[in-house]
Amino acid sequence: MIGRHRDKVIASVAEALAPVTDGMTILVGGFGLSGNPEALIRGVIERGVRDLTLVSNNAGNLGKGLAQWLRAGILRKVICSYIGGNDELHTRRASGEIAVEINPQGTLVERMRAAGAGIPAFYTPTGVGTVVEHGKETKEIDGRRYVLERALPGDIALVRAHVADRFGNLRFWRTARSIPTTFTSPASTSTASSTSPSTRTRSSSAP
Template identity: 55%
Template sequence: MNKVYASAAEALKGIVADNQMIGVGGFGLCGIPEALIAALRDSGVQNLTCVSNNAGVDGFGLGQLLETRQIKKMISSYVGENKEFERQYLAGELALEFTPQGTLAEKLRAGGAGIPAFYTRTGVGTLVAEGKEEREFDGERYILERALKPDVCLVKAYMADRSGNLVFRKTARNFNPDVAMAGKVTVVEVEKLVEIGDINPDDVHLPGIYVHRIVLNTSPEKRIEKRTVRNAGE
């Protein structure tokens, strides 16, 4: 099966729709699938629930979808420096499910591993525990957290072969592997595409069984230029 698509827009065609849960890899501005996020914005889909550590900053990454009001709910661990995120939340225009960072990562990993729920001590005795089942193990209280299984997940990797075996670099290896595992359909944006067999099996960070579609982002110079111009204006 051919997993490689000509563009980010083509890679999202037929799989994104209104009212979906979308998982997005990366951490703030680090290791985010920029081209796929822009294509999601341009698709015009509405009422999305986005699962991501945070929404980056205003006008960049998921901040673009907040500005266009395509996100109805965020499941994240951090509001960050995104003023529009904060404004919409405080104004009651955006639903927000705050989740401790480690718990969010485990919710995604569990979803990818086929584990429907798990117990954790994180959040016991706080607002995080409200409405959740509690149990005691070895004298300690734990709360039950449900796994996350987004309809579509968008991730960023450094390199992929045509089967979707992935190699991540540096901070892009934070949430991206867990997000990729969790998606019912996972689309990966890569900087380098190689042939099957070119990646040493010992160097594969995530096997291609989790990847359904691949797009090669061929314009790193433009992304660097965009960031430089943006930072200069701040």
């Protein structure tokens, strides 16, 4: 794509979320209540899109953040690593309203890292001998058994950064970095909101 070095700072959440459409797979940063892109999470609801697949570590915590997407009924599927006390997800999983896929946390993030790095699948020792390996290919390499996990690409990533510039470079603060930087690499588009509320950056991370 030519001309991608345009100014990526966008004045409004609505404009930043213009690429979001029905049925997309959206990767959302944040671990617990840290690093959640709250303004963008609200913006997706206001955009009125539906049938989304959400990839997130917790998919909402204590009724906050992504729990708003659960209540808004805009999700078809959630891929996460930990539900914990997220009662709204427990309820919707039990009723069949939302399909839930649970991955070990390291496998979840490596699936996204792999997608961003152009690796379609990888062997990992995590989950061998457990329910996680059911239905998946396994292989013994140098005397140890591994399970084959597939890359997990997304259509768009929503993250919260500490500082953003007009080129789309982001800085994160402390452990708020954890999920967001992993999430930006596999998405065809990444949208970040910085802690400065007037500044939104949309940056394409496609190679």
